Amino acid sequence: MSKLIYLDNAATTKVHPQVLEAMMPYFSEEYGNPSSIYSFAGKSKKAVEDARQTVADFLGANANEIYFTGGGSESDNWALKATAFAKKEKGNHIITSAIEHHAILHTCEYLEKNGFEVTYVGVDEDGVIKLDELKAAIRPTTIMISVMFANNEIGTIQPIKEIGEIAKEHDIIFHTDAVQAYGHVPINVDEYHIDMLSASGHKINGPKGIGIMYLRNSVKIGPFIHGGAQERNRRAGTHNVPGIVGFGKATEIAKETMAERSAYETKLRDRLIEGLTAIPNSRLNGHRTNRLPNNVNVGFEFIEGESMLILLDQKGICGSSGSACTSGSLDPSHVLLAIGLPHEKAHGSLRLTLSEETTEEDVDFVIEQVKANVDRLRSMSPLYTDYLKSQQ
Known part of the structure; x- marks a missing residue:
């Protein structure tokens, strides 16, 4: 395990x-x-x-x-x-x-x-x-x-x-x-x-x-x-x-540790954002800087967020595609639709929220796994195949 x-x-x-x-x-x-x-x-x-x-x-x-x-x-x-x-x-x-x-x-x-x-x-x-x-x-x-x-x-x-x-x-x-x-x-x-x-x-x-x-x-x-x-x-x-x-x-x-914890989580948050948004056809959801210190939400075109979560879980990584209160729903996130994402892009989002126990090694491993899984899922996507053809 x-x-x-x-x-x-x-x-x-x-x-x-x-x-x-x-x-x-x-x-x-x-x-x-x-x-x-x-x-x-x-x-x-x-x-x-x-x-x-x-x-x-x-x-x-x-x-x-x-x-x-x-x-x-x-x-x-x-x-x-x-x-x-x-x-x-x-x-x-x-x-x-x-x-x-x-x-x-x-x-x-x-x-x-x-x-x-x-x-x-x-x-x-x-x-x-x-x-x-x-x-x-x-x-x-x-x-x-x-x-x-x-x-x-x-x-x-x-x-x-x-x-x-x-x-x-x-x-x-x-x-x-x-x-x-x-x-x-x-x-x-x-x-x-x-x-x-x-x-x-x-x-x-x-x-x-x-x-x-x-x-x-x-x-x-x-x-x-x-x-x-x-x-x-x-x-x-x-x-x-x-x-x-x-x-x-x-x-x-929380009060005693907030300043130090926030600085640490923000550093890791930004490292994770940079790594994930380096993947082609990705998008950071939410404000780049005026956001919670531990929140990362990135959307990837041509994949399903639920499929990504299953693959990450196989590597011991726990994440989310949105709110835990609606995890059983097949509907795209109302939040992502409200910020202007079309349905197909809203379905491919991944929410990762850090803690003071998260390490740089954890972040780098997650980036590596997400990249590999995006490639794997896109290789099975007819939409991605059509997209590549349109770019030729």
């Missing part, structure tokens, strides 16, 4: 050993329910509140503005649905982008079936939202703007501060899905005028099944899950204490 080279960190990450160590006592020794009043449970409650403060400090927020959820998708659903129904007397219009995660897009579809109107703002060829189009979409009935901080497929970082300023100027609630950006780039909710923010633990070497919603105190929305007084009556359900502790510890580590 070849050495495992895991390059799908946008899908999920390995739990950091220190995160696992911090979590372990709350599975067995300190198992009290933090909602209980006896002193034994007080240790669990303190652990939850310490984690809440850690997350708040990381975002430049107040601790009472941080709510723990079951993950990024839940936080996205809560942000959109609760805001829509809380503000429906003011208006029924929501603005988002055409390249959002499906947790946003499918929630918007649900809201459209329930009397709300949604505008999906386009992006340029690098995946950057068109600010002029965003401004033009604002109506007197607009109650919310939701734009992701960084795209999960192509890694492009959005002009969040500018979007926040636009929203604030028009007194519109601004939500950002920061699931991919949290812990990888600096985020300050006041500086960026963010009213609501979603993040997830398993993208930053934390556990799966835990997320957060930042909710500015001035934003008044209802609960998402009813049934108990947890999370200040906003999100019922017994606290996932080990998960919350893990999220807090992962945030702490």
Whole structure:
């Protein structure tokens, strides 16, 4: 068996050993329910509140503005649905982008079936939202703007501060899905005028099944899950204490290591981009520099991305052709279509997302294998044969 080279960190990450160590006592020794009043449970409650403060400090927020959820998708659903129904007397219009995660897009579809109107703002060829189009979409009935901080497929970082300023100027609630950006780039909710923010633990070497919603105190929305007084009556359900502790510890580590980790991953990212885009008839998807430090997304003409993934897997290389949430779909990525790629080119894209454990040797081996597999797959492609004939 070849050495495992895991390059799908946008899908999920390995739990950091220190995160696992911090979590372990709350599975067995300190198992009290933090909602209980006896002193034994007080240790669990303190652990939850310490984690809440850690997350708040990381975002430049107040601790009472941080709510723990079951993950990024839940936080996205809560942000959109609760805001829509809380503000429906003011208006029924929501603005988002055409390249959002499906947790946003499918929630918007649900809201459209329930009397709300949604505008999906386009992006340029690098995946950057068109600010002029965003401004033009604002109506007197607009109650919310939701734009992701960084795209999960192509890694492009959005002009969040500018979007926040636009929203604030028009007194519109601004939500950002920061699931991919949290812990990888600096985020300050006041500086960026963010009213609501979603993040997830398993993208930053934390556990799966835990997320957060930042909710500015001035934003008044209802609960998402009813049934108990947890999370200040906003999100019922017994606290996932080990998960919350893990999220807090992962945030702490991410904050401490961000600058060094980002520099290292950016160096490897650029090495991988240069190697892969040297392959003829290839294209970098997403902004060349204004992208997540660990994200590489390259499209290759005349091949199928799924076939490439199977061949790479045989060499111990884990990658993706897009979002893990749609890996079972045969449809081309909505993100790649939105940046202007035709269907046949969108099908041939490969997403590789690095970590601090990725080495230069790993990157060079991946480049070598991708080149060999592109040649192999193109040799079996009638379209590539026709293309070569047309070049003669």
